Amino acid sequence: MSWISALAELQQQGQACVLVTIIEERGSTPRNAGSKMVVTADRIFETIGGGHLEYKAMELAREMLATRCQDTRLERFSLGASLGQCCGGATVLLFEPMGQPQAQIAVFGAGHVGRALVPLLASLPCKVRWIDSRENEFPEQIPAGVDKVVNEDVIDEIEQMPAGSYFIVMTHNHQLDLELTAAILKRGDFAYYGLIGSQTKRVKFEHRLRERGFDEALMARMRCPMGLAEVKGKLPVEIAVSIAGEVIATYNAHFGSETKKGESRVAKLLPASRRS
Template sequence: MHTWINALSDLQSRGEPCVLVTIIEERGSTPRNAGSKMVVSAEQLFDTIGGGHLEYKAMHIARQMLAERREAPHLERFSLGASLGQCCGGATVLLFEPMGQVQAQIAVFGAGHVGRALVPLLAALPCKVRWIDSREQEFPESLPAGVSKIVSEEPVDEVDELPAGSYCIVMTHNHQLDLELTAAILKRNDFTWFGLIGSKTKRVKFEHRLRERGFAEERLQRMRCPMGIAEVKGKLPIEIAVSIAAEIIATYNASFGQHNNAVNAGPIAQLLPPSRRSQAI
């Protein structure tokens, strides 16, 4: 059996969030032991706190905490009896401890100069990064922890694989590819934040083409282009990268712990001043 302590170590090494569930107190004639633990991830369950309906309810609460990206530990008292399928009275107190919760799932499309400057900055944050490009030779030999390299001949197909609520950054070497990625991301419309590298002129051109494809104005306004905060000046790759990273930090600090969807994620960009500088690819 994969014990809870091994599972916790494996999940944390992969940067996969989970919840550690512990029996803190047990009262009543039940076979459960105080101190028993189990680990709950989004898709798996490791070890046991005694099975039955209580374990099922604990798993449900843990996965709800993961979905809500909750950071704080939580105590829950369960009164044993008919509600938990028990034939006797008593109570069980469980402690739920979120472990390794990331604040952002980030997809970076493009491994050019700005991408190579940006990804190490993002990797230093509490996030997981998917770094996507069709050109394997553009990636550095070693990647920071928490960064997954995805070499794909069809980067647009990777949009469908992104978790809901992702932060999407498009900065490829090809304007047509940038356009197709933009269309795919806006079509999903379940991202937390989407930034496209480029100038105001590029934005105007893209908006015109996207309107021709039927995208509504409200959807287009969710696109940040130029992206990054205006207070960070300059056109060097590292300067642009710092500007983009700063906007992402401001965004996830504002929205962390909330459910992000097409309704409530739109106003996030309004928290930040519009960028006044052009961005070179």
């Protein structure tokens, strides 16, 4: 796939990537200025010549993706001196992040609160998978950008989510809530897990989860009751606003933390004159 076709497809999928372009060449280099490569978290499209240069470019691009960096970067590479490539020239690469960072959210349950919550989440910079086993529970109009998933075994959908996802469980069945909870906690790589219910429900679930061998530190990451305590009310829309507020707060805190750490790691790759 060409780099421009890859960009179009990734944009349609809402997947972040970095466009790497050779903007300057000096001496002998593997590819000419204007050559491009698209880098995602797990794939590349096109090439800037292979070898150690391409490896370092992929490494830096994926560092930018992992830290959600949205700033363009210029990097100069000496192919012989620093990268050990036989061509021995020098090249300057432009790194351009494409696509805004998006939270990946799985909402289990199409009941009253789910129907109030999903439109709120759909208006945020996130991708939502709305999951239920009951087709007739979904409204006729699904918000733009939301994937409706009807699956008799909704637990199977947990493994479809990428690492760092947000999980929200609010089904019609307490036993199903428990099984979903166990599967999500077992993964352990979630950014947020919220379970609808009272403190009494949490105590009961924790007791059953301990019997299955889950430790306290992992269970402590479960938000139940979920939502911002400052947002009062029992109407579905009030509960939905409370949950959406907590998701936003979690996302903003996570984004800021990752960006700060990422800047310090990337800084080590830059010449000393460009770290100020």
